[in-house]
Amino acid sequence: MKHLLSVTDLDAAEATALLDTADRLKQALLGREVRKLPTLRGRTVITMFYEDSTRTRVSFEIAGKWMSADTINVSARGSSVSKGESLRDTSLTLSSMGADCVVVRHPASGAAHRIAAWTDRDRAVTGIHTSVVNAGDGTHEHPTQALLDAATLRERLGGIAGRRVGIVGDVLHSRVARSNVFLLATLGAEVVLIAPPTLLPVGVEEWPCRVSAELDAELPALDAVMMLRVQAERMHGAFFPSSREYAIRYGLSPERAALLPDHAIVMHPGPMIRGMEIAPSVADAPSSAILGQVRNGVHVRMAVLYHLLAGASS
Amino acid sequence: MTDDRRGGPADAAGQVTPARELLSAADVTRTIARMAHQIIERVADRETGSLAHAVLIGIPTRGTILARRLGAAIAEFSGTEVPVGSIDATLYRDDLRRGPARALAVTDVPEGGLDDLLVVLVDDVLMSGRTVRAALDALSEHGRPRAVQLAVLVDRGHRELPIRADYVGKNVPTARDEQILVKFTEIDGVDGVALARTTGGAG
Amino acid sequence: MSLVIRNARPYGEEPVDLLVEDGVITEIGAGLAGPEGAEVLDGAGQVLLPGFVDLHTHLREPGGEESETIATGSAAAALGGYTAVFAMPNTDPVADSEVVVEHVRRRGEEVGLVDVHPVGAVTVGLEGQKMAELGTMANSRAQVRMFSDDGRCVHDPVIMRRALEYASALDVVIAQHAEDHRLTVGAQAHEGVVASRLGLTGWPATAEETIVARDCALAREAGAALHICHVSSARTIDVLRLAKEQGVRVTAEVTPHHLLLTDARLTSYDPVNKVNPPLRTAADTEAMRTALAEGLIDVVATDHAPHAAQYKDTEWAAARPGMLGLQTALSVVVHTMVEPGLLDWRGVARVMSERPAEIGNLPDHGRPIAVGEPANLTLVDPDGVWTVRGENLASKASNTPYEGMRLPATVTATILRGRITARNGEVA
Numbered sequence: 001m002k003h004l005l006s007v008t009d010l011d012a013a014e015a016t017a018l019l020d021t022a023d024r025l026k027q028a029l030l031g032r033e034v035r036k037l038p039t040l041r042g043r044t045v046i047t048m049f050y051e052d053s054t055r056t057r058v059s060f061e062i063a064g065k066w067m068s069a070d071t072i073n074v075s076a077r078g079s080s081v082s083k084g085e086s087l088r089d090t091s092l093t094l095s096s097m098g099a100d101c102v103v104v105r106h107p108a109s110g111a112a113h114r115i116a117a118w119t120d121r122d123r124a125v126t127g128i129h130t131s132v133v134n135a136g137d138g139t140h141e142h143p144t145q146a147l148l149d150a151a152t153l154r155e156r157l158g159g160i161a162g163r164r165v166g167i168v169g170d171v172l173h174s175r176v177a178r179s180n181v182f183l184l185a186t187l188g189a190e191v192v193l194i195a196p197p198t199l200l201p202v203g204v205e206e207w208p209c210r211v212s213a214e215l216d217a218e219l220p221a222l223d224a225v226m227m228l229r230v231q232a233e234r235m236h237g238a239f240f241p242s243s244r245e246y247a248i249r250y251g252l253s254p255e256r257a258a259l260l261p262d263h264a265i266v267m268h269p270g271p272m273i274r275g276m277e278i279a280p281s282v283a284d285a286p287s288s289a290i291l292g293q294v295r296n297g298v299h300v301r302m303a304v305l306y307h308l309l310a311g312a313s314s
Numbered sequence: 315m316t317d318d319r320r321g322g323p324a325d326a327a328g329q330v331t332p333a334r335e336l337l338s339a340a341d342v343t344r345t346i347a348r349m350a351h352q353i354i355e356r357v358a359d360r361e362t363g364s365l366a367h368a369v370l371i372g373i374p375t376r377g378t379i380l381a382r383r384l385g386a387a388i389a390e391f392s393g394t395e396v397p398v399g400s401i402d403a404t405l406y407r408d409d410l411r412r413g414p415a416r417a418l419a420v421t422d423v424p425e426g427g428l429d430d431l432l433v434v435l436v437d438d439v440l441m442s443g444r445t446v447r448a449a450l451d452a453l454s455e456h457g458r459p460r461a462v463q464l465a466v467l468v469d470r471g472h473r474e475l476p477i478r479a480d481y482v483g484k485n486v487p488t489a490r491d492e493q494i495l496v497k498f499t500e501i502d503g504v505d506g507v508a509l510a511r512t513t514g515g516a517g
Numbered sequence: 518m519s520l521v522i523r524n525a526r527p528y529g530e531e532p533v534d535l536l537v538e539d540g541v542i543t544e545i546g547a548g549l550a551g552p553e554g555a556e557v558l559d560g561a562g563q564v565l566l567p568g569f570v571d572l573h574t575h576l577r578e579p580g581g582e583e584s585e586t587i588a589t590g591s592a593a594a595a596l597g598g599y600t601a602v603f604a605m606p607n608t609d610p611v612a613d614s615e616v617v618v619e620h621v622r623r624r625g626e627e628v629g630l631v632d633v634h635p636v637g638a639v640t641v642g643l644e645g646q647k648m649a650e651l652g653t654m655a656n657s658r659a660q661v662r663m664f665s666d667d668g669r670c671v672h673d674p675v676i677m678r679r680a681l682e683y684a685s686a687l688d689v690v691i692a693q694h695a696e697d698h699r700l701t702v703g704a705q706a707h708e709g710v711v712a713s714r715l716g717l718t719g720w721p722a723t724a725e726e727t728i729v730a731r732d733c734a735l736a737r738e739a740g741a742a743l744h745i746c747h748v749s750s751a752r753t754i755d756v757l758r759l760a761k762e763q764g765v766r767v768t769a770e771v772t773p774h775h776l777l778l779t780d781a782r783l784t785s786y787d788p789v790n791k792v793n794p795p796l797r798t799a800a801d802t803e804a805m806r807t808a809l810a811e812g813l814i815d816v817v818a819t820d821h822a823p824h825a826a827q828y829k830d831t832e833w834a835a836a837r838p839g840m841l842g843l844q845t846a847l848s849v850v851v852h853t854m855v856e857p858g859l860l861d862w863r864g865v866a867r868v869m870s871e872r873p874a875e876i877g878n879l880p881d882h883g884r885p886i887a888v889g890e891p892a893n894l895t896l897v898d899p900d901g902v903w904t905v906r907g908e909n910l911a912s913k914a915s916n917t918p919y920e921g922m923r924l925p926a927t928v929t930a931t932i933l934r935g936r937i938t939a940r941n942g943e944v945a
Contacts, residue, residue, distance in 0.1 A: 018415065020417070028452075032455055114831070138717075140716030206710045312410075
């Protein structure tokens with residue numbers, strides 16, 4: 001594995017191997033006082049975040065540090081980027097400094113793909129192989145989020161194949177939804193997208209999932225429901241009449257949560273807007289796997305770094 | 315040794331000469347029994363004869379199976395259930411960057427940890443000693459045992475580090491290009507130890 | 518100044534010799550001997566066509582010289598077989614006054630490799646608010662015959678109506694970049710399966726179709742000539758068919774890239790494929806080809822849009838849209854239209870020379886290859902094959918989507934009023 005840019009780069013075996021590794025890493029760290037593994041000592045991981053994010057950035061930083069990699073965070077604000085340096089120059093600069101891995105989050109879809117193309121092309125000159133991890137590119141994908149969601153499903157439900165997962169909300173603007181639909185399909189789950197027509201992408205009929213506008217009708221048959229945040233900052237307007245109507249029709253209220261089967265879990269990639277897409281009591285209930293998702297995030301990201309950096313550079 | 319010695323003659327695309335049996339299934343059982351007695355004798359507390367401070371930790375995959383077998387034999391002979399666990403040494407190996415990223419194995423340290431216990435580290439084959447070195451590093455991050463001893467089914471020589479086993483099932487001098495093939499019923503369907511030589515080919 | 522062209526096949530038909538004197542074809546026959554000192558061009562049995570006319574080119578000068586200049590763009594045009602190009606006004610300053618259009622025209626004359634005809638802006642500064650001085654530009658030394666806000670749509674229907682009415686008295690054509698900007702806010706790629714999978718905001722085909730329908734109705738009422746730039750959607754063809762049946766004076770162009778390339782190319786996120794209007798689906802390219810063959814789309818126009826590396830070697834959203842086109846146009850037309858039998862060489866002459874010259878009102882170009890006609894000619898090797906390399910093209914920029922592709926047909930020579938401007942891949 002050279003880069004992790006999109007979940008569609010992983011087949012079922014590779015995705016399962018990543019999840020297995022995450023499990024083993026979790027086991028290896030269990031009960032220890034010293035939460036550190038020496039495996040990536042001498043490797044340098046740089047996170048380059050052009051969008052505000054605390055949870056993902058910190059998660060990657062912890063993952064790198066627990067594997068003993070030298071982990072450095074760069075944020076766009078206050079860096080040469082604010083002086084007008086291009087994405088290409090910034091990433092090649094970091095690569096030339098010796099970054100074995102660049103973890104990038106950027107508002108432009110495809111940014112991670114371009115960075116991988118530039119660093120691969122330059123490798124002939126610099127001799128440095130830099131792996132690129134996509135930590136979220138525009139509205140395209142967020143592969144490690146889908147992996148940690150899959151890890152959480154596996155942990156709470158005992159498996160993924162054949163399970164029914166509902167993804168609710170602003171699918172149109174959600175990279176989390178895209179990554180989840182395609183990864184869950186690869187792993188054999190049945191996915192249904194539930195959203196008003198204005199928040200579904202054109203061509204969603206071609207995706208490996210069902211589509212529905214009726215949340216109440218779908219809930220009783222689901223093993224897991226994933227609530228998406230309503231993304232005010234990505235919208236140019238007119239996708240639904242008001243926040244109130246959205247919360248009424250698509251929010252996971254306590255009444256709606258009661259429609260779920262007993263074993264079903266509630267997930268959310270965070271950050272949540274309590275009271276909008278999810279009621280506070282539902283977010284904190286035993287069926288909520290939200291904190292588990294966050295915990296799994298660190299192990300999954302450790303597994304990704306392991307698979308990219310522990311072996312020989314490809 | 316764990317994953318890096320290959321499987322049986324069938325794996326090497328016909329370039330391995332037929333294996334010579336070193337231990338039959340019955341030999342394996344007897345050897346494990348003898349080792350169990352040796353462990354009991356050396357590990358038991360001088361005054362009380364208790365084994366309560368001992369724990370068996372196997373190096374996956376076959377080391378863990380051997381550790382369980384030893385644990386069962388020890389329980390049979392002494393009446394004491396010594397806890398059995400496993401420690402994956404992969405993350406501590408010194409040769410990770412020589413090949414693609416390796417799959418990790420199970421780490422399962424018994425409840426209560428390792429502090430102040432006598433750990434008997436168990437593996438199927440001892441050769442360079444590097445795997446054991448990695449396992450010792452892994453162990454040290456789970457706690458501070460009072461002592462660590464090493465039990466192996468086969469010692470085939472060619473040490474590259476100053477490591478020696480406390481309990482050896484069988485010493486087998488080998489050439490570098492030979493392979494020791496250990497089989498356990500739990501995963502191979504049959505018990506046995508054989509010696510094979512690779513002639514050319516990847517083996 | 519005399520030129521003898523030996524053994525060339527006009528429109529791919531019977532081989533003949535031609536004698537050109539003082540920029541005019543004076544004799545066509547067999548075994549012609551020119552006067553003493555006449556230059557000789559060996560036609561080698563290749564196809565002779567009227568010189569190509571591009572109704573839609575961006576030469577970037579003034580203001581964008583890091584990407585292209587009138588000199589480098591003219592060289593690319595000559596090498597591509599063009600004897601006349603229409604230079605779009607989205608320069609800096611915008612060509613919305615006689616000063617700028619006269620400058621562009623004069624600069625083209627100085628370079629002398631192709632006739633550069635400036636297109637004037639429809640509105641001042643391309644801002645869509647106030648009509649530009651169309652009359653002054655039309656009567657200037659630049660003799661502007663086509664007006665466009667290309668890059669932007671003339672969005673306000675009242676402004677478009679007035680411009681069409683005003684233009685009808687000047688006998689000029691208004692060329693519309695059909696895009697309802699309110700439907701394409703933040704758009705990056707064709708709105709469809711590929712864009713939604715790649716997380717790229719969609720540019721719906723309806724944004725093009727609705728403006729075309731509106732403007733055809735306005736042109737009908739004004740009795741004015743309307744030209745639709747870079748048609749990209751099959752739906753727009755349906756609108757054009759109806760309008761033409763109604764007798765509306767509407768013409769349309771398609772770019773070579775919209776004949777060949779689809780949004781399937783976008784998966785690498787390489788911005789060399791980013792263009793406005795965007796690459797659409799295979800069904801759309803098929804519809805473009807059929808419409809061009811039938812004449813529903815009248816001409817091929819390149820929308821040659823050079824961009825320096827810093828504008829293209831970026832993440833997709835930050836890249837400027839546009840592709841080079843002048844040197845690859847003929848090859849793409851041969852590949853998509855001639856090879857599958859949709860057009861013969863007469864058809865190529867029609868869509869790349871005759872119809873564009875008519876629409877652009879150029880009396881000297883797109884003429885029949887006959888005695889007495891101006892010698893604006895292109896000699897094409899129909900069996901030639903070449904590999905496209907951006908760095909080897911004459912344009913200052915290298916943003917060609919065909920990088921590394923082997924394409925059919927090469928331009929052997931381009932002749933502008935009897936003078937060879939390009940020969941065997943070199944500018945004369």
